[in-house]
Amino acid sequence: MAGREEVWKHSRHEHGLRLREGLPRYRCSGCKALGADVGYKCGSCPNFVLHRPCADLADEYIHTLFPEHPFNFRRRTRLRHGCDACGKLLRGFVFQSSRGMRLHPLCMVVPVRFRHSGHRDHDLQLVVQDEGIYKCKNCDWQNTKWKYRCSNLDCGVRLDMNCAIVDTLRLSEYGITQVYKPSKLRRALGMTAEVGKVVSSAMVGVTPTVIGGGVRQ
Ligand SMILES: [Zn+2]
Numbered sequence: 001m002a003g004r005e006e007v008w009k010h011s012r013h014e015h016g017l018r019l020r021e022g023l024p025r026y027r028c029s030g031c032k033a034l035g036a037d038v039g040y041k042c043g044s045c046p047n048f049v050l051h052r053p054c055a056d057l058a059d060e061y062i063h064t065l066f067p068e069h070p071f072n073f074r075r076r077t078r079l080r081h082g083c084d085a086c087g088k089l090l091r092g093f094v095f096q097s098s099r100g101m102r103l104h105p106l107c108m109v110v111p112v113r114f115r116h117s118g119h120r121d122h123d124l125q126l127v128v129q130d131e132g133i134y135k136c137k138n139c140d141w142q143n144t145k146w147k148y149r150c151s152n153l154d155c156g157v158r159l160d161m162n163c164a165i166v167d168t169l170r171l172s173e174y175g176i177t178q179v180y181k182p183s184k185l186r187r188a189l190g191m192t193a194e195v196g197k198v199v200s201s202a203m204v205g206v207t208p209t210v211i212g213g214g215v216r217q
């Protein structure tokens with residue numbers, strides 16, 4: 001971390017920030033998702049902390065999978081929108097592409113290929129195409145948004161964005177199982193990991209205009 005120990009004047013906050021390691025669980029003041037260990041802390045505001053990507057990413061970002069449509073930083077969206085990658089509500093920092101795609105900063109920077117701690121045999125590969133409802137192997141959530149699919153197609157393993165982020169940032173060591181809160185509507189539908197299984201057949205009737213919802217007909 002040498003060279004970044006000094007206070008960093010940042011365009012996204014009025015005070016200087018310092019990169020820290022070993023931080024306890026926190027809620028990012030930028031994107032409002034959970035984090036732990038690494039983050040930028042404000043020297044003046046006791047509770048101000050940013051995920052590393054929420055501070056480090058330039059205002060324009062080229063995503064590997066969408067090289068022709070740069071994403072631009074916004075502090076927030078004016079209307080309520082869900083993230084196109086994970087389906088969860090955008091509550092703060094967001095990157096928006098010229099085509100209107102909106103992503104959480106963490107959803108934007110997860111690697112397109114990685115080895116999950118719960119599936120050691122093969123790499124998982126990011127798939128952004130809608131292939132219908134899938135169930136995350138790790139948390140049992142059902143979703144139609146972006147997913148990781150095992151590179152060995154015989155495996156059939158699918159993982160959602162939340163579980164990919166938790167694993168790549170090793171947040172489970174800090175007791176974090178999900179970085180984003182489920183949207184209110186989704187909670188109202190009882191789509192938690194536990195009851196999601198029970199209501200899965202009823203969910204087929206959900207309208208496709210759900211904000212942040214993962215279910216589409
Ligand atoms: Zn953040």
Ligand SMILES: [Zn+2]
Pocket residue numbers: 013014015016042043044045048
């Ligand atoms: Zn501050």
Ligand SMILES: [Zn+2]
Pocket residue numbers: 083084085086087088103104107161
């Ligand atoms: Zn997201």
Ligand SMILES: [Zn+2]
Pocket residue numbers: 136137138139140141159160161162163
């Ligand atoms: Zn999951």
Ligand SMILES: [Zn+2]
Pocket residue numbers: 119121122150151152155156157
């Ligand atoms: Zn596999």
